[in-house]
Amino acid sequence: MSEQLHRAGTITPEDVSAAERRIQGYVRRTPMLEAGGGLWLKCEHLQHTGVFKPRGAFNRMLAAREAGVLDPTVGVVAASGGNAGLANAYAASVLGVPATVFVPETAPAVKVARLRGYGAQVRQVGQQYAEAYDAALLHCTERGALFCHAYDQPEIAAGAGTIGTEILADLPDVDTVVLAVGGGGLLAGVATAVAGRARVVAVEPETAPTLHSALAAGRPVDVPVSGIAADSLGARRVGDIAFGVAGRTAPVSVLVRDADVVAARRALWEDYRIAAEYGAATALAGLLGGAYAPEPGERVAVLVCGANTDPSTLADEAL
Incomplete structure (x- = not known):
């Protein structure tokens, strides 16, 4: 890596x-x-x-692909019902890898629809963002997916x-x-x-x-x-x-x-x-x-x- x-x-x-x-x-x-x-x-x-967030999303995924740590069958995971989720779903769709986005159950239906419109699998977990975030990390551990943080990663x-x-x-x-x-x-x-x-x-x-x-x-x-x-x-x-x-x-x-x-x-x-x-x-x-x-x-x-x-x-x- x-x-x-x-x-x-x-x-x-x-x-x-x-x-x-x-x-x-x-x-x-x-x-x-x-x-x-x-x-x-x-x-x-x-x-x-x-x-602006597709810039970081593409950089994260492309760097991981160069390093051989982006599994094209498992893809990427993000926790966000907002702009970061949309950016990661879009970037994954362009690169042809699956994207799973975890959002709270309270996420607005219009945002969930936009995420699905970009081809992402949407998982609604808990009432607060923190619960969706924890579920996303667990998914990464269990499936080997690449986690894409909303802001606190070097590539992002x-x-x-x-x-x-x-x-x-x-x-x-x-x-x-x-x-x-x-x-x-x-x-x-x-x-x-x-x-x-x-x-x-x-x-x-x-x-x-x-x-x-x-x-x-x-x-x-x-x-x-x-x-x-x-x-x-x-x-x-x-x-x-x-x-x-x-x-x-x-x-x-x-x-x-x-x-x-x-x-x-x-x-x-x-x-x-x-x-x-x-x-x-x-x-x-x-x-x-x-x-x-x-x-x-x-x-x-x-x-x-x-x-x-x-x-x-x-x-x-x-x-």
């Missing part, structure tokens, strides 16, 4: 470069939209499945980091990359990719401050999670990889109110006709709500990371 598949807790720029080569042709190279006033939007909501984070290399290629003199944080895989990858070239601003809702709390405590800690973006930024603890990367890259950590997230989501729709999910709008909320104030002339790229939202709520949403 490759060293990368064993190593935990860190990723390197070389890991991101390897991921970029590996997933080329499997993911979309999403555009940068110049929004004016020194602001650019990285339109990752246009990625397959409407979210390195795949997400390819967004950072694209930003640098399209906007070489970028000063700052602003992104939302849930479990931290996106932060870990992008911060690794742009280290030494641009600062990273990590934006979280006040009601789900996993990174902010970990930095204050000096270690990852469990936090209560609630609020409008909890469906996509609802990890209760930042990942070990993200915490390690944050320790060496020192991102600017800021918190925003739910009202700021709602306003940013509305702005993305009204100004650019981008139908962003609340988690994706959280990054822009860091600017519009004033949690991060760029200096005059600062060139800022904001990552719009997902669009899996109900579009019927966009036009009439009130603060």
